[in-house]
Amino acid sequence: MKKIGIKIKVSGIVQGVGFRPFIHKQITDHCLCGWVRNTSTGSELRLEGPEDEVSRFVDELGTKKPALALIERIETEIYEPLEGFTDFSIIMSKDEEEHNTLISPDVCTCDDCLRELFDRHDRRYRYPFINCTNCGPRFTIIRDIPYDRAKTTMSSFPMCKLCHDEYTTITDRRYHAQPDCCPDCGPRLFFTDEAGNEVPGDAIANALHMLEAGGIVAVKGLGGFHLACRADLPELAWKLRNRKHRDEKPFALMCADVEEARKYCEISEAEERILTSHQRPIVLLKKRCVTGGSDGKTKGEGSERDTANTDPCSILSHLSENSRIGVMLPYTPVHFLLLHEHLKTLVMTSANLSDRPIIYRNEEALKELHGIADGFLLNNRDIHVRCDDSVLWVFDAKTYFARRSRGYVPYPLTLNDTEGPDLKILACGAEQKATFSLSKGNHVFSSQHIGDLKNIETYDNFELQIKHFEKLFEIRSEMLVCDLHPDYLSTGYAQERTGRDGLPLLQVQHHYAHMASCMADNGLDEPVIGIVWDGTGLGTDGKAWGGEFLSGDFSGFERRGTIREIALPGGDKAVHEIWRIAVSLLHDLQESAKILKGIDPQQLSITERQLAAGINCPRTTSIGRLFDGVSALIGIRETVSYEGQGAILLEASAAEGCDEVYPYSIVSSEDPGSPKYIFDYRPMIRAMVEDLSEAPAETKVRELKRRMAAKFMNTLTAMAAEMTLKISGDTGLRKVVLSGGSFQNMYILERLSKKLRAEGLEVYTHSRAACNDEGLSLGQLMIARKRGRDGIV
Secondary structure, three states: OOEEEEEEEEEEEOOOOOHHHHHHHHHHHOOOEEEEEEOOOEEEEEEEEEHHHHHHHHHHHOOOOOOOOEEEEEEEEEEOOOOOOOOEEEOOOOOOOOOOOOOOOOEOOOHHHHHHHOOOOOOOOOOOOOOEOOEEOOHHHEOOOOOOHHHEOOOOOOOOHHHHHHHHOOOOOOOOOOOOOOOOOOOOEEEEEOOOOEOOOOHHHHHHHHHHOOOOEEEEOOOOEEEEEEOOOHHHHHHHHHHHOOOOOOOEEEEOOHHHHHOOEOOOHHHHHHHOOOOOOEEEEEEOOOOOOOOOOOOOOOOOOOOOOOOHHHHHHOOOOOOEEEEEOOOOHHHHHHOOOOOOEEEEEEOOOOOOOOOOOHHHHHHHOEOOEOEEEEEOOOOOOOOOOOEEEEEOOEEEEEEOOOOOOOOOEEOOOOOOOOOOEEEOOOOOOEOOEEEEOOEEEEOOOOEOOOOHHHHHHHHHHHHHHHHHOOOOOOEEEEEOOOOOHHHHHHHHHHHHHOOOEEEEOHHHHHHHHHHHHOOOOOOEEEEEEEEEEEOOOOOEEEEEEEEEEOOEEEEEEEEOOEEOOOOOHHHHOOHHHHHHHHHOOOOOHHHOOOOOHHHHHHHHHHHHHOOOOOEEEEHHHHHHHHHHHHOOOOOOOOOOHHHHHHHHHOOOOOOOOOOOEEEEOOOOOOOOEEEEOHHHHHHHHHHHHOOOOHHHHHHHHHHHHHHHHHHHHHHHHHHHHHHHHHHOOOEEEEEOHHHHOHHHHHHHHHHHHHOOOEEEOOOOOOOOHHHHHHHHHHHHHHHHHOOOO
């Protein structure tokens, strides 16, 4: 058999993930000789052996890789003459001026470690920090590069001889696993009472005892703390809500396994695949029982006190008022140990207070969670980087993020265009669901979930994470980009930094950035139609936009369509007291607000006079505000306690199988300063008023609300399809991207995608970045990248 020599360059995440032991085994299996070394972009190999064995080895590189390896590119080159290698070795890493090493996210405990965790004869039996090259902490423990133990929070735990032998044996699963440890040399788990006094005995047993007794336990995880309690005692959910001041926002569940999760939710094959993946996100699943939310009791009540409730419908009604609930499976050894015995499902919610970042330090937890948690399950391994759980839906069998964080960050988005200068850009995002993105070469590194930039604690974390990412990936930003809104803290950061460092700054319109984000998510670099629906974002005309139909590419955009403006009496007050928007919609029809039930008549009268006088009634084209107004009009919700609550409950209320559509019109504007097409929703609102005036018997009211909710969303879907076809006819464009927070509505997302495709259009949705404002920084960066390369800033 002819022998050949081959040079192989592997780019991606191949360091610290068991790649070299994998290579060693494959080399041995294929009887090849040569060497492997790490480089700034991944790994480099030079191999010699029989031609067919070399060919098989290359084929297997991309298919039999370690679980955590992310291979982006494999380049091969045959060389001669042969160097005559007689064995295989690992040689010194190649020292290069610029490092482009990628870092693995934190991931779920692997099956091999789980077997050892519950093996009484294994030296790591029930050890809560068991890990190997295929699993465990990565991103959250790294202080600096290169990724060596000395530069992680494991530096204070020197390896014992047994662990060191594993670490240095290439055939071992723990070869070069930086967090490798055992009970003799690694971190320690301990349990304290609410005052922070350590409780003697087994920490897991103590935590379980408190949980089983109905206590709330703060549990330290990979990227921060959770607050945990039993799911089967309804009064515990109320107790946790009262203590955390989280009256109605849904809680997530952690279930021991998929079978346990199926007791509560419908789980498709694709959902099961993502639920059990090594990323272990929170997946938003359809409840088996769609309840109406609260059981009508006041907070703190509960006739079932101290009595376990095994009815899934009743359990879910106390945890989530909508048609879905977030479910995750265990992903750390601590989680597996907690759910291994009697308790199979726990409520798990992030331990953060008043919209502040997730708590991640022991001392901070003991101080800030005093009076909330009854006990604390702590450890002495520091978390260096906060990182919340990822949250997503599964749409078209792919991830559809509400929050991209643990398990996925800091995986980069790899761009296809490599032409032009390598401009290093920092995109600062917006205000809600803040993230930032950094570019280097053909990679975009988007940050983990930061939170809403509305307080100093979140802003400080925003600054801290930017510094950490720039240090970790060796990026010296050469240009910054941010939103148009002058009052966003992210805008202030960008302006202050560019002024201080003498860097160029680009400000990008909010909805245009959404469109660009979805384009980048799908690898598009050509003109598209963008349907962008959300709460609000500042438009180029200084007004609040939010129901936009755009066309364009990374070079620029045009506003082709929008919705009729909605007055918001009381300004920001209307965002929370959404009955005010319902009054506005009725006033636009010259209809009396008296049809609204449950609102103080005097308040209704004052609001009507306010609208008539036009005092403090800013106007917006927001689909999100239209949802709020209709939710209040139908009687689903008059006020909201968290963002999007009115829209979420309206979606949850929609009747199945209703295809009816309300009347509406799309008018053409002659104003050269306005979009050509405007959705006039007044015929729809008038028809809804007529539905309400039918005054059905009390037993039929809920049925009417469900039908009206479905008809409203069907109308938006029909309108969007019609307007898109008009724009397609004007522009010749056939590719459509859907973005913005309103496309977290699965009812509309599914139906609109299907309807547009039926019309022969190509529809693109998000799968790697969130459709909400979390994805904005990616879109901002792509626009700035294009402008910067074209020399236009």
